Amino acid sequence: MFNSRLTLSDEKATMVLNPVISKLAGKLVVLASASPRRLEILRNVGLRFEVVPSWFKETLDKSLFKAPHEYAVETAKQKALEVARRMPIKHLKTPDIVIGADTIVTVDGMILEKPVDKHDAYRMLSSLSGKEHSVYTGVAIVVCHEKENEEVDYQLIQFYEETKVKFADLSEDMLWEYINSGEPMDKAGGYGIQALGGMLVEYVHGDFLNVVGFPLNHFCKQLSLIYNHCTSSSDQKSESVHLSLNGTHPTSVLSQPTPNIPTQSSHGSSSIPKPSSASSSQTHLTHCSPSASPGHKVKRKGSDSEVSQSSWTLVNSLSKHTDGREAKLRDSENTLPLISSSGQLIEHDVTEHEDSEPRKEDLRRIGELIDGFKASKALFTAARLRVFDLLHRMPGLDAAQVAQEVKASVKGTECLLEACVSLGLLKSKERTYENTDLATSLLRSDACFSLHGYIQHCDDTLWPLFSHLESAVEEGHSQREKVVSNKPKDMLKDAFHNSQEAKLRFMNAMHCVAKVAGKSVATAFDLSRYKTACDLGGCTGAMACEFTKAHPGMSVTVFDLPAVAELSERFHPLHSNNRVSFVAGDFFQDELPKADLYILARILHDLTDEKLHILLSKIADVCKPGCGLLLSEIFLDEDRSGPSRGLLQALSMSEGKQRSATEYSVLLKSHGFITAQIRHTDNLLDAMFCIKA
Numbered sequence: 013m014f015n016s017r018l019t020l021s022d023e024k025a026t027m028v029l030n031p032v033i034s035k036l037a038g039k040l041v042v043l044a045s046a047s048p049r050r051l052e053i054l055r056n057v058g059l060r061f062e063v064v065p066s067w068f069k070e071t072l073d074k075s076l077f078k079a080p081h082e083y084a085v086e087t088a089k090q091k092a093l094e095v096a097r098r099m100p101i102k103h104l105k106t107p108d109i110v111i112g113a114d115t116i117v118t119v120d121g122m123i124l125e126k127p128v129d130k131h132d133a134y135r136m137l138s139s140l141s142g143k144e145h146s147v148y149t150g151v152a153i154v155v156c157h158e159k160e161n162e163e164v165d166y167q168l169i170q171f172y173e174e175t176k177v178k179f180a181d182l183s184e185d186m187l188w189e190y191i192n193s194g195e196p197m198d199k200a201g202g203y204g205i206q207a208l209g210g211m212l213v214e215y216v217h218g219d220f221l222n223v224v225g226f227p228l229n230h231f232c233k234q235l236s237l238i239y240n241h242c243t244s245s246s247d248q249k250s251e252s253v254h255l256s257l258n259g260t261h262p263t264s265v266l267s268q269p270t271p272n273i274p275t276q277s278s279h280g281s282s283s284i285p286k287p288s289s290a291s292s293s294q295t296h297l298t299h300c301s302p303s304a305s306p307g308h309k310v311k312r313k314g315s316d317s318e319v320s321q322s323s324w325t326l327v328n329s330l331s332k333h334t335d336g337r338e339a340k341l342r343d344s345e346n347t348l349p350l351i352s353s354s355g356q357l358i359e360h361d362v363t364e365h366e367d368s369e370p371r372k373e374d375l376r377r378i379g380e381l382i383d384g385f386k387a388s389k390a391l392f393t394a395a396r397l398r399v400f401d402l403l404h405r406m407p408g409l410d411a412a413q414v415a416q417e418v419k420a421s422v423k424g425t426e427c428l429l430e431a432c433v434s435l436g437l438l439k440s441k442e443r444t445y446e447n448t449d450l451a452t453s454l455l456r457s458d459a460c461f462s463l464h465g466y467i468q469h470c471d472d473t474l475w476p477l478f479s480h481l482e483s484a485v486e487e488g489h490s491q492r493e494k495v496v497s498n499k500p501k502d503m504l505k506d507a508f509h510n511s512q513e514a515k516l517r518f519m520n521a522m523h524c525v526a527k528v529a530g531k532s533v534a535t536a537f538d539l540s541r542y543k544t545a546c547d548l549g550g551c552t553g554a555m556a557c558e559f560t561k562a563h564p565g566m567s568v569t570v571f572d573l574p575a576v577a578e579l580s581e582r583f584h585p586l587h588s589n590n591r592v593s594f595v596a597g598d599f600f601q602d603e604l605p606k607a608d609l610y611i612l613a614r615i616l617h618d619l620t621d622e623k624l625h626i627l628l629s630k631i632a633d634v635c636k637p638g639c640g641l642l643l644s645e646i647f648l649d650e651d652r653s654g655p656s657r658g659l660l661q662a663l664s665m666s667e668g669k670q671r672s673a674t675e676y677s678v679l680l681k682s683h684g685f686i687t688a689q690i691r692h693t694d695n696l697l698d699a700m701f702c703i704k705a
């Protein structure tokens with residue numbers, strides 16, 4: 013979560029190896045790809061970056077491209093540009109650099125991408141058997157410069173790398189065994205050279221990492237060209253073409269002093285250099301630089317004002333075809349600037365977001381975000397003063413009467429009550445107040461589905477943590493030690509190092525959420541075959557109770573730390589149930605109770621991968637084949653763009669991390685648990701049901 017700025021994990025070592033990487037320190041570097049292999053390659057060299065998978069649909073018409081690498085480069089470019097364009101609008105931040113990449117495999121004139129199913133994988137792999145093929149990765153680096161007037165200059169550097177790979181003759185058995193391993197499915201050409209697929213390969217000519225998914229060496233050279241004032245790229249066998257938006261001349265004038273995009277001698281030609289078939293690792297480079305003619309203005313669609321052309325100068329030789337066709341490279345969802353075959357700007361409505369009158373819904377949204385903290389604190393204060401309890405008992409009080417009851421000033425109370433009305437928490441009639449339905453069902457402290465305890469926890473613990481958010485982001489760790497008197501490291505345990513009152517408050521917070529979300533989780537799957545369950549870290553037993561209600565034949569053992577188990581009695585009257593029992597223990601150290609279904613609700617997100625593996629392997633050890641594992645967490649969207657609830661929670665976590673359903677699935681699979689079903693419940697927690705293989 014704190015990885016969004018590029019820093020060096022081992023600054024010294026990395027600087028020695030690649031001085032250019034240090035130039036990126038402090039910059040917001042974004043990888044427009046979710047490929048775990050690309051992530052790993054870049055992380056391994058010490059880069060820290062944010063991953064924002066592109067929404068660009070990879071549906072470009074391959075027949076429009078003269079050579080396969082053009083297709084890969086164009087796809088990489090569109091991926092990177094889509095993210096560069098979306099981030100300032102959707103994420104409200106402008107990246108410094110966006111990296112897009114696309115890997116394809118070509119054999120016998122065919123482009124092979126990722127197989128859609130096993131038969132497709134078979135088709136691909138059998139076409140590769142016994143032959144040499146090429147792997148191309150197209151890479152696009154979009155460098156964004158935010159100018160003083162908040163316009164953004166975009167510079168595009170794109171290149172590709174080719175590696176030749178020869179497969180051994182593959183027997184049918186071998187092919188199917190490999191396909192049935194599941195490995196081919198998310199990989200270009202249907203194989204992963206870094207894993208089982210490596211066994212199919214006779215030789216590799218060229219950059220191995222290019223086959224894995226990212227040509228690291230070529231990428232570093234490009235970075236060095238951008239940031240290190242290199243004047244020559246004579247080692248590049250490519251011909252560089254510069255086109256300006258108005259189709260006139262290539263430019264050597266940079267509108268921004270940094271980074272230094274080297275300009276090469278330009279031919280103003282649109283011909284595309286053909287890769288030499290003799291070379292196993294071709295490198296081709298196209299640079300662009302902004303502001304072909306500094307005074308040139310482009311009129312924005314739907315507006316009278318003009319913007320400087322340099323704000324969206326894109327130069328792209330590879331999208332321009334020699335036969336005069338216009339490159340049909342625009343995804344229908346994108347409104348990216350495109351260049352016609354004559355070099356004219358075809359469409360340019362991205363700038364509408366830059367200068368025109370702000371849209372009402374944008375202003376409303378920003379207003380809500382800016383005021384969000386005030387609304388939260390008004391709710392917390394009214395809950396703390398027990399305003400909702402009071403108005404439940406005595407509806408129709410005026411501000412002075414409420415003030416007297418809650419022992420507060422009349423003026424302050426009146427402001428608070430009015431604010432609560434505006435937030436839909438209270439209703440007012442002739443200057444008297446009563447609860448809305450929402451307050452009655454969720455905010456009263458004695459309501460069946462009360463969130464009062466959780467609100468208190470937010471006010472006492474999370475609010476102070478968030479007031480240190482800037483330091484947390486700067487330093488890369490939670491500021492928990494600043495807001496609790498002792499200095500515990502473990503978020504799960506720190507509440508228990510404090511007073512009994514603090515422990516109970518924490519348990520009450522967990523209890524509230526478990527009661528509200530428990531039924532949705534307990535009824536998400538057919539669990540009728542399971543008679544005994546164990547809720548690991550089950551706290552007050554509220555979730556366990558929901559499971560027994562939903563499954564009449566089931567009994568549940570709640571396993572939690574002794575300090576929690578001993579206090580859980582306090583909550584028993586609320587969920588008294590003789591099918592729920594408590595066992596005290598530490599799930600990292602003690603033997604786990606036997607059961608045929610294990611429940612892990614809101615446990616794994618708080619654990620680092622290392623601790624998570626320790627816990628999962630302990631569970632796997634006691635699980636027989638067919639045993640169930642029910643995981644309940646907030647599942648992040650696969651592209652990590654939401655839900656905000658999960659991502660905002662991550663900002664105050666001390667260790668652990670929020671994960672997507674797929675990430676959890678992969679972790680569980682490594683311990684033999686196969687994901688059977690996933691439910692996004694529309695309640696506070698999602699759920700995943702796995703079975704021990």
Ligand SMILES: C[S@@+](CC[C@H](N)C(=O)[O-])C[C@H]1O[C@@H](n2cnc3c(N)ncnc32)[C@H](O)[C@@H]1O
Pocket residue numbers: 504505522523525526548549550551552555571572573576597598599600612613614615
């Ligand atoms: C975030 S709460 C979740 C509670 C409950 N599962 C729910 O969803 O409502 C985490 C729980 O894990 C328990 N816990 C933390 N570390 C533990 C450990 N090492 N062994 C057993 N329980 C632990 C805590 O006491 C706490 O009750």
